[in-house]
Amino acid sequence: MTPSTAPADALLLLLDKHQVDTLLTPGDALEATREAFVLHSDREGRVFPVVREPLATGGVFGIKSGDVQAQGLLGFKAAGFWPANRQRGGEPHQATIVLIDPGTGRPLCLIDGNAVTTMRTGAAGALGLQQLARPDSTRLCLFGTGVQARVQLDFALRLLPSLHEVRYVGTGTQRNAAFEAHFAGRCDIAPAADRNAAVAHSDVVITATPGAGALFDLEAVQPGTHLTCVGADTRGKRELPPGLLTRVRLFVDDGAQAQQIGETQWAPDAPATELGDLLSGKTSFVRAPGDITVFDMTGLALQDLTVARLLHARANATGTGTRIAWPW
Structure with a gap:
């Protein structure tokens, strides 16, 4: 991942659900999810305590976070389940992933996490089946x-x-x-x-x-x-x-x-x-x-982060996504 070049020139990359769908294949998800499992097994990747709490609105809100220090990978997913969204014609599962520069604490990339969660969970289940x-x-x-x-x-x-x-x-x-x-x-x-x-x-x-x-x-x-x-x-x-x-x-x-x-x-x-x-x-x-x-x-959390890292790199390589100024 590329850290911000300078405080005044900092950019934040935004990837919406359609861009995630374009960039991520099932094969990608399997490879990245397998890597996350192995990183966790080798204790090279850390998984921080999970937040998972009910809300007065009827939803459930959670945060999964972690890092891979040797790879400069740090971030979190804020996600949960809001069943009333069905009555609004929307998806009850909602998720947003943020990648953070571990050297500065600045956000690098914000990703619609629904497609990522769906795909990496499917990939995890598939690895279990294998x-x-x-x-x-x-x-x-x-x-x-x-x-x-x-x-x-x-x-x-x-x-x-x-x-x-x-x-x-x-x-x-x-x-x-x-x-x-x-x-x-x-x-x-x-x-x-x-x-x-x-x-x-x-x-x-x-x-x-x-x-x-x-x-x-x-x-x-x-x-x-x-x-x-x-x-x-x-x-x-x-x-x-x-x-x-x-x-x-x-x-x-x-x-x-x-x-x-x-x-x-x-x-x-x-x-x-x-x-x-x-x-x-x-x-x-x-x-x-x-x-x-x-x-x-x-x-x-490591599954979200390894997939997000792949998306971040591929978006930078292809010019996909929206980049907005995010000065310090």
Whole structure:
């Protein structure tokens, strides 16, 4: 990253959602997200304590921040969930990323974080699937039909070519034609007639909901299943049934953070392995036929920062974005 040349000449780069979409590919997101996991495993990147608090307006506001001192990378994401935005015709998830010059404390780049969050979370889920799911998995059960559910399924179909049958559980019992159309020709996709039966019949289960409560019964989860859990990202949220985490091989993105705001908050004593330790080679995992694996995803600040760094460099190289004077 390039620090400000002089106080009077300082510029702030702004990247909106359309510019992010233009600059960022799924392959980019996978590479940058993998790097973030490895940096975290090697403790070369720091993750600072998460802020995640409810608001009187009905929203939830959070801050995730961190740095990679050897790379001069510092920044944060201010983000949260405002459910009333749906009534306004807007997206309930909102996020803004700021990259900061660690030498001066001055902001370098401000990025619409929604697209970044969506893509890096999808990439994180995909890396979990590569490491943990059975490579011959053919059937997937998806809870949710929103933005994150869509990107998780998109990455799953990219990285597990054997997947061909998808059953989804949305907010109602009717078909979601627009959701299905997005995956036309890539899989056999249809709503689940019964959620427990769909879980029992699946090799992979992905939960990408607001985390209002358990989505299926404990008995539905069969040996050999892999579960990617996205929706529990705040104290009090959950998507898995009580008792499941004590029966599984549990993997997390960050141990302390998962115990604070993830599914792991409901079983804080359950042994867990950080996914980055698999990706860095610090540990290994060989799936036994009967293993049930869970990847509890709470999202790492480092993932936002490695993707943002890529966007910042690519925007500077291509002249993309808006630059405004930001004198000291």
